[in-house]
Amino acid sequence: MNSMNDWRMIEDPRKMQPAPKFPPELQSVFATLKRMTDVPSTPGFEQGIAKELVQLFKPLCDSVHVDHTGNVYGKRRGAPDGPIIYCPAHSDSVGFIVEHIEPDGYIRFYNMGMIPPFLSYGQRMRIITHQGAVYGVNASQPGHSHFNFGGVEGKYYPEELIITPNMNDQFIDVGAKTRDEALAMGIRPGQQIVYDTDLQWLGDGSTGMITCRGLDDKIGLLALVEALKILQGKDIYPTVYMVGATQEEIGLRGAGNAGILLDADLCVGVDGTISEQGPQTNNGDGVGTSPNCTLAEVCTSVGNGVYISVSDLAWGGGMAGLVGNQRINERLIKVAQAQGIKYAVEGNMQYVTSDPAAVQHTGAGGTPSVTLKVPTRYTHSSIEVCNLYDAVETAKLLAAFIETLDDQFNLAFVDIPEADHGPRKNRARY
Template sequence: MNKNEIYETLEKLTNIVSPSGHEDEIRNTIIELLKPYADEIWVDSLGNVIAVKKGSGEGRLMIAAHMDEIGLMINHITKTGFLKFTPIGGWNPVILPGQRVLIKTKRREYVRGVIGMKPPHIMKPEEAKQAPQIEDLFIDIGASSREEAEKLGITVGSVAVIERNIAKLSENVVTGRAFDDKIGVAVMIEAFKNLEKPKVDVYAVATVMEEVGLKGARVAAYSITPHVGLALDVTIAADIPGVDESKQITKLGKGPAIKVMDGRSGSGLIAHPAIKDTLIQLAEKHNIPYQLEVLTGGTTDATIIQLTKEGVPTGALSVPTRYIHSPVEVLNLEDALNTAKLTKLFAEYIDMEWINKYLKRKIK
């Protein structure tokens, strides 16, 4: 495995605009990357990419990473050509003013714009003290009328993302847009292409619409009916000034995070103990650094996989990432590489004997 290959894949994926519900372009790239290593590959009716590598025995493992990203949707064009928008997924509005965006038009071309708001010089004192709200913001594309904007192919329903390329801050630390969860997809691809003789059928699933309700993972898990689920995503690395160590969740460069629990008060995923413990054992046996993750807000595809049909024992691995849901997310490529290594080891380790012993215990 190679962290440079993960970086190259991540760069390809982050160069593609893929807000939730509009994953068509990135889907084609993911198919190209997975197809050479898959025994079967298809796209389901919701748009998930599902690649299978057959195992030497029975059993089904579903590995999920979502290919969608948070974005913006145009919901009004003013008479003077400014665009009003609503969020797709979870944005903190304070991040948005002054950002440059790419708007996907109905001709599948892109129009560049900037997010503006009332200048501070003309704000009332009480306005200046308040954080901006989405309704205070707009996109300026340099048009002077609604008709001019529409001629460019922009309509109500056009989608946009922040325009930001991936860049290296140091040899291992990189920054960019939509690492949530394009790094999970890159890790999944790296693990999948390096799989050697798994004992179970491994389903690598690039899911759609995670950011707006875990929708793709729900239908994919229903059709696959896996015996075991594993989600790959990012998690909060709050190892920054002003955050008490007890609240940092994870730290950059300290290895993949093995999920214990997420969501408020465990409302998301409580990882199956056997999956969590096996991931820990494999990490320690193969000298892979790891962290244990208890996340008090947010969740992943693992939550909905766990609740499929009669229930699926599920766990999750996370790549620690700073500034999640911003244009300048930051991660360590060594953490991503080690997440791929641990994913591969887990996929090669489990078999039906392990599944029957730890996950489907019968009471005599």
């Protein structure tokens, strides 16, 4: 029988467990990522992920510490005359916070990190209280009554019935009928709320694809940990700080603080980036992309390896972004080519930036910075999607860049005698 035509009835779906086909070489990588994605870490609530990162960094680093703003520093010592490389990936993920409890027990909440209303609406949520997790649903309008307004096939809904409520009109139902019942569950204003979705292989796992909340930027933290594993036991010239940076989603805050503290010579950050998502339509858009965002603008693709970002720009709350340092990016490309690492170049990303955009302003004379990016579908949703092979390639490139960097690397902005040369800042010159 042709497998495409095998429509035999499955008499008891409960007994149908898909045979796992995930690549064996990714099993430990998946397990490490799960340790991190299992920990809720809404901006400002990174205590849990800080503890997890400390445990992951300790066997791989010469020293580990956590500063007062929650940044976790894993340090690998290099040569005394070597440069300092700062490698941030943010430890927070988008989420929500309890704003107040209504008299009838419903929970009003606030957005913590650029989540449009349609991504939170109708989702199952987890409120993190001192008594444990409390589960709720971001209540939606009843499907029965609204479906019938759409015609027989449900395709002709009046516009006023398909508009997603704004965030201030959404609420979470935890089954409480009064405020006192909600309080008895341990719910209080100011507690973090996360999507209730855990890490899973996408499909049967054979492609290396995964889905979860918070892959932005647990996938970046994963790359830092895997890079440290590659470097374990090897002598390196630069001193490296792998940093889990806090509160990126609400303003690149932790990374900027750490940049001031470290005054590094260069920065190579790791984060996710918007990827192509869904089949193409006739006008070149992808299903799931913004209506004004064509596939030409979303220049990364899941499964293509690590992306070396040339430029990115985010307009929310004022213009911010990073034009990556050309010397560092050129070296990253050469290293990737020499070592057969799967990579591509992100020429420009219009809608997203990351921690190195804050780091560039820190330290003596600023810090030359770039970002390595892992393509991610459906960003800031409960079902973000990445490919673990891309994360592995990212870790390989970061580790290879660090391992091969020596005193011949030249950060000179321009090749003239008046320019500072070498891999370190010329702090004594000014």
